[in-house]
Amino acid sequence: MLRKLQVHLRDTFSVPARIMKTMSVPEGSYERSRNQYNSTRILREILKETPPDAIKILGIVDRDLCIPILTFVFGEAQLGGVASIVALARLRQEFYGLSPDDGILFERLCKEALHELGHNFGLIHCNDRECIMYLSNTVRDVDRKGTTYCGSCDSVLYLKTDPWRVQPWNRR
Amino acid sequence: MEPKVNILIVDDEEIVRESLASWLGEDGYEVAAAENGARALERLPERDWNLAMVDLKMPGMDGIQLMDEIRKTRPETIVIIMTAYATVDTAVQAMKKGAYDYIVKPFNPEDLSMTIRKIIEHQKLVKENLYLRKELKKQYRLHDMVSKNHKMIEIFDLVKTVAKSNSIVLVQGESGTGKELLSRAIHMESPRKDEPFVSVSCAALTENLLESELFGYEKGAFTGADQARSGKMELAKDGTLFLDEIGDISLKLQMDLLRVIEQREFRRVGGTQLIPITSRIIAATNRDLKKAIEEGKFREDLYYRLNVISIHIPPLRERKEDIPLLVEHFLDRFNIEMGKNVDGVAESAMRLLMEHDWPGNARELRNVIERAMVVTKGRMILDADLSLPRPSGVPGAPDSRGKSLAEMEKEHIRQVLQENRWNIIRSAHILGIDRVTLYNKIRKYELKKEPVLNT
Numbered sequence: 001m002l003r004k005l006q007v008h009l010r011d012t013f014s015v016p017a018r019i020m021k022t023m024s025v026p027e028g029s030y031e032r033s034r035n036q037y038n039s040t041r042i043l044r045e046i047l048k049e050t051p052p053d054a055i056k057i058l059g060i061v062d063r064d065l066c067i068p069i070l071t072f073v074f075g076e077a078q079l080g081g082v083a084s085i086v087a088l089a090r091l092r093q094e095f096y097g098l099s100p101d102d103g104i105l106f107e108r109l110c111k112e113a114l115h116e117l118g119h120n121f122g123l124i125h126c127n128d129r130e131c132i133m134y135l136s137n138t139v140r141d142v143d144r145k146g147t148t149y150c151g152s153c154d155s156v157l158y159l160k161t162d163p164w165r166v167q168p169w170n171r172r
Numbered sequence: 173m174e175p176k177v178n179i180l181i182v183d184d185e186e187i188v189r190e191s192l193a194s195w196l197g198e199d200g201y202e203v204a205a206a207e208n209g210a211r212a213l214e215r216l217p218e219r220d221w222n223l224a225m226v227d228l229k230m231p232g233m234d235g236i237q238l239m240d241e242i243r244k245t246r247p248e249t250i251v252i253i254m255t256a257y258a259t260v261d262t263a264v265q266a267m268k269k270g271a272y273d274y275i276v277k278p279f280n281p282e283d284l285s286m287t288i289r290k291i292i293e294h295q296k297l298v299k300e301n302l303y304l305r306k307e308l309k310k311q312y313r314l315h316d317m318v319s320k321n322h323k324m325i326e327i328f329d330l331v332k333t334v335a336k337s338n339s340i341v342l343v344q345g346e347s348g349t350g351k352e353l354l355s356r357a358i359h360m361e362s363p364r365k366d367e368p369f370v371s372v373s374c375a376a377l378t379e380n381l382l383e384s385e386l387f388g389y390e391k392g393a394f395t396g397a398d399q400a401r402s403g404k405m406e407l408a409k410d411g412t413l414f415l416d417e418i419g420d421i422s423l424k425l426q427m428d429l430l431r432v433i434e435q436r437e438f439r440r441v442g443g444t445q446l447i448p449i450t451s452r453i454i455a456a457t458n459r460d461l462k463k464a465i466e467e468g469k470f471r472e473d474l475y476y477r478l479n480v481i482s483i484h485i486p487p488l489r490e491r492k493e494d495i496p497l498l499v500e501h502f503l504d505r506f507n508i509e510m511g512k513n514v515d516g517v518a519e520s521a522m523r524l525l526m527e528h529d530w531p532g533n534a535r536e537l538r539n540v541i542e543r544a545m546v547v548t549k550g551r552m553i554l555d556a557d558l559s560l561p562r563p564s565g566v567p568g569a570p571d572s573r574g575k576s577l578a579e580m581e582k583e584h585i586r587q588v589l590q591e592n593r594w595n596i597i598r599s600a601h602i603l604g605i606d607r608v609t610l611y612n613k614i615r616k617y618e619l620k621k622e623p624v625l626n627t
Contacts, residue, residue, distance in 0.1 A: 034278075040191060067191045071278045079197055124200040135199060137282030 209233025367411030393442025
């Protein structure tokens, strides 16, 4: 699944993407009282692992994440920064008592990955319900979103990725 | 560009401040944080805060105390109380004291963003409402007068300024334009508003009667003067004396009046004692005084004495935009007076009102509306209820020259529908046709239900 994500991200941003060695979930990030992991702590650890040639780093964690003030988060990103993180736990159908579905999981993962990376590139939440940058607080919101950025977000993103953009891979 | 939304976060925990700030920042809100009540109050004057998220339990000033302080200086800032402890007591207390909402940490992200969105929306609506109301007020109301005409609104502003002084005001305008109403407004806006407003109609009385009416008389001053009587000037005391139709007084009285105004004292008819004038004088006339001076009918020196502050009220035909406003105003009044429930005026009737010239100005309009309200059978005023002279000279008869049969039919059907508030069954009955035929005709002539100008 990570490989598929790599291709998807590369194609979306026209910037090469690389899968890194697996990182173990930082010990100190588990919050027993909430049975969740502190997203901000993990994010900080991820940031430390940023390779020198990377402009952004995205962590995928198969746990349920939270931040102190919210009951849960799907992910977190440094607005205009380098690191971001997406949590799989609540994107899985199992979480809601349904049977596992890799297809749905992957789609949700893509959307949230693009959402958090969007934040890294400086995008804020969008009012367009179909745009990737729409704030999804529930998995229903995630599903309702489209798989692409809306026109205005996309044009901002295009500008922001300009310094690193490479030619499209598939030349037919 | 949407105006920026400013949110102030007040919480003693750094992690709360930071994570809330970054979470809200992702939504495009401008966020600032303060670690306690004192710091928060320091930051209060910095911007127009839309929202303050305040922690309940903080060292020093607690959330509710802070909220009270915020509401003193920034009442438009909405306050949400946050807390890790939910107790019914504190929740109720917070809400009673004016918190918009009360949320428990950790927040459900959907609830939180929904709440904030609602708040922003609410504030937008309030602002819009205020703006619209201000705009409506440009349909200005000054006591009993309404207008949206810019000249009138300037006059209303002038009234407020003028009211504060003691200078004589000369109000000029055609008959029925509201000179007395305006003068009353000046009185009501002045510090004299609790004192008497005494009105004298100078045109109504003969010279002698007017003299005694104004100055009063002593016992035996003339035949019939069995006892002393105070004149209007005395009765006005510290209030306002309104001299209506001053252009109509005799030259002799003009001279007396001039002296009285200059010396600010007078004597009763047949009296010797000098009585001071403590009232403020407002004079009104529908005459062209300049012309009267030329014709030798009005004293120039009196004119200059009176014309310290001059207000010209434009006639109604020069401000036709006021007609619907006045109509609504009168409808409201008469509904109350007559205990009726007339909703408004049909569009075609309003058109007639707008076309009329109104030589009698607002007073004439008022009379027309009053009559219409007495006469109307339904809940709206129709053409037939208005007793306006028709351009064709025949009152009440629709203009039927040069119209084809189809046009006549269309007009007739439209009229009947209008009069019956588009009740199809009733209209069809009156027209002597069946419903289906009527529907067909409506479609054929593309008739539409006309909006009624509602109060």
